[in-house]
Amino acid sequence: MADPTRLRAHEMAALLRSGEISSRALTEAHLSAAERQNHALNAWLVIYRENALAQADAADKRIAEARRAGTAALNALHPLCGIPIALKDLVSVKGGQATAGSKILKGYIAPFDSTVAARLKDAGAVILGKTNMDEFAMGSSTEHSAYGPTANPWDLTRVPGGSSGGSAAAVASFHTPLAIGTDTGGSIRQPASMCGVVGIKPTYGRVSRYGIVAFASSLDQIGPFARDARDAATLLHAVAGRDDRDATSAPEPVPTELLGLATSDDEAAAYLKGKRIALPKEYFVEGMEPGVAARIREAVGAMEQAGARVEEVSLPHTDYGLATYYIIAPAEASSNLARFDGVRYGYNDRSSGEFIADYIKTRGAGFGPEVKRRIMLGTYALSAGYYDAYYLKAQKVRTLIKADFDAVWAAGFDAICAPTSPTVAFSLGARTEDPVAMYLSDACTLPINMAGLPGMSIPAGLSDGLPVGLQIIGAPWSELSMLRLARAYEGITARAPWRDLEPAELQLTDDPTTPSPIERKERQKSGASAPGAGGHS
Numbered sequence: 001m002a003d004p005t006r007l008r009a010h011e012m013a014a015l016l017r018s019g020e021i022s023s024r025a026l027t028e029a030h031l032s033a034a035e036r037q038n039h040a041l042n043a044w045l046v047i048y049r050e051n052a053l054a055q056a057d058a059a060d061k062r063i064a065e066a067r068r069a070g071t072a073a074l075n076a077l078h079p080l081c082g083i084p085i086a087l088k089d090l091v092s093v094k095g096g097q098a099t100a101g102s103k104i105l106k107g108y109i110a111p112f113d114s115t116v117a118a119r120l121k122d123a124g125a126v127i128l129g130k131t132n133m134d135e136f137a138m139g140s141s142t143e144h145s146a147y148g149p150t151a152n153p154w155d156l157t158r159v160p161g162g163s164s165g166g167s168a169a170a171v172a173s174f175h176t177p178l179a180i181g182t183d184t185g186g187s188i189r190q191p192a193s194m195c196g197v198v199g200i201k202p203t204y205g206r207v208s209r210y211g212i213v214a215f216a217s218s219l220d221q222i223g224p225f226a227r228d229a230r231d232a233a234t235l236l237h238a239v240a241g242r243d244d245r246d247a248t249s250a251p252e253p254v255p256t257e258l259l260g261l262a263t264s265d266d267e268a269a270a271y272l273k274g275k276r277i278a279l280p281k282e283y284f285v286e287g288m289e290p291g292v293a294a295r296i297r298e299a300v301g302a303m304e305q306a307g308a309r310v311e312e313v314s315l316p317h318t319d320y321g322l323a324t325y326y327i328i329a330p331a332e333a334s335s336n337l338a339r340f341d342g343v344r345y346g347y348n349d350r351s352s353g354e355f356i357a358d359y360i361k362t363r364g365a366g367f368g369p370e371v372k373r374r375i376m377l378g379t380y381a382l383s384a385g386y387y388d389a390y391y392l393k394a395q396k397v398r399t400l401i402k403a404d405f406d407a408v409w410a411a412g413f414d415a416i417c418a419p420t421s422p423t424v425a426f427s428l429g430a431r432t433e434d435p436v437a438m439y440l441s442d443a444c445t446l447p448i449n450m451a452g453l454p455g456m457s458i459p460a461g462l463s464d465g466l467p468v469g470l471q472i473i474g475a476p477w478s479e480l481s482m483l484r485l486a487r488a489y490e491g492i493t494a495r496a497p498w499r500d501l502e503p504a505e506l507q508l509t510d511d512p513t514t515p516s517p518i519e520r521k522e523r524q525k526s527g528a529s530a531p532g533a534g535g536h537s
């Protein structure tokens with residue numbers, strides 16, 4: 001058989017059922033690719049070879065039993081049974097690490113399963129390992145990880161986006177067909193866009209946050225990465241739904257139709273007929289690369305040709321998204337991160353033997369600079385003298401941002417289409433010295449979190465040889481129609497030449513002399529230029 005890592009999860013599932021491949025063989029193929037190529041990518045913080053193979057064997061046993069019991073039992077198997085998956089390293093899996101990309105959680109071992117991990121285990125999915133991320137999911141490039149940056153397989157001198165950059169890079173590099181990330185302001189959609197994969201930020205409350213290291217609790221959502229809409233829908237279905245252990249998880253039913261997105265491209269494309277798509281003029285922001293704007297306009301044009309009705313709309317409070325997000329998110333973060341006190345979790349410095357002194361030393365050495373910046377911003381915004389001026393004001397503006405979207409849904413639109421990121425993947429180091437430039441990476445994704453809406457990014461071709469993501473935004477709980485639209489776009493572009501392209505520098509990662517992104521960063525610091533890759537600048 002051809003390399004099984006190139007298959008989609010739904011194709012893997014069919015082969016597992018027909019007995020043409022075992023989960024062990026599938027898992028082994030993915031593990032060896034990840035182990036071989038991780039030096040050059042640093043997408044994985046840990047790979048669980050033994051555990052993964054044991055889970056694969058257990059899945060193979062379940063599948064064999066189902067096969068003996070007959071077609072009904074085989075059909076009743078969970079679609080993820082035996083399928084490899086990666087988890088961002090802030091998802092608790094009992095007995096494993098959950099560093100959240102931070103030094104302060106080094107050595108911490110999760111004593112319980114997050115709801116997401118428990119549901120994936122029940123489904124029979126095979127957890128390959130944990131992926132790299134910006135510290136506490138604060139960032140847009142994965143460069144704020146305490147464990148070094150991740151490289152983008154399309155160009156190893158560039159970032160994969162962030163904060164879920166490890167998950168996005170692992171899916172783009174065929175190390176896994178599926179991965180879990182979190183999105184507080186864009187951290188699933190933006191790296192999906194920059195790595196050329198599919199990523200979904202579900203409606204706030206769709207997926208339980210129990211057992212996920214918290215960043216900003218009113219904005220955080222967990223969601224899937226995959227290489228197509230069908231696989232992303234399957235993974236969303238597996239992890240979504242009410243959980244008594246997360247009071248903000250909604251009782252909203254999870255549509256089973258998520259498992260039945262159109263298989264034929266023509267059938268999928270037919271969904272576009274008569275659909276009303278809104279194009280918000282404020283999302284074609286200043287500083288947007290012309291190549292990105294062109295791909296988005298082409299994508300929307302193609303949908304229009306296939307029968308959709310596209311109209312320009314205005315979301316007038318878009319401009320305030322960034323400013324309000326950077327008050328609300330740090331405020332919530334400063335509160336959530338208070339628990340890292342050197343007593344309960346991971347890293348601690350108890351050298352002075354005096355509690356307050358040790359507390360200060362633990363947090364001083366355990367947190368990185370971006371996390372400290374957020375804690376200071378958030379503590380300031382919540383302090384008695386400034387609460388009304390900043391935090392309360394930001395909450396009011398948040399309501400206005402949501403009202404902009406409500407007006408679009410009230411006008412009868414089915415979805416909003418926009419760019420995911422104003423630029424393609426940028427160079428490692430390009431924005432680390434300028435926090436505001438980094439923050440601007442999420443100008444087109446932040447408002448969706450502020451409004452609690454579902455949004456996703458799907459590949460829409462290349463600009464200068466690098467992936468561009470089309471963002472689709474839906475009304476609350478409209479994940480199914482959002483995914484049908486994404487699937488329809490796949491249908492109308494199924495024969496586009498860029499669909500067959502693999503990340504341009506993936507092959508370089510097979511060469512053990514290709515520098516790791518950590519080595520590149522060191523060389524950058526010392527002023528030498530990094531050899532072995534490049535070519536897009």
Ligand code: GLN
Pocket residue numbers: 137138139140162163182183184185186187188215329439442
């Ligand atoms: N880049 C944004 C931030 O740094 C969003 C991150 C995220 O979605 N987790 O806060």
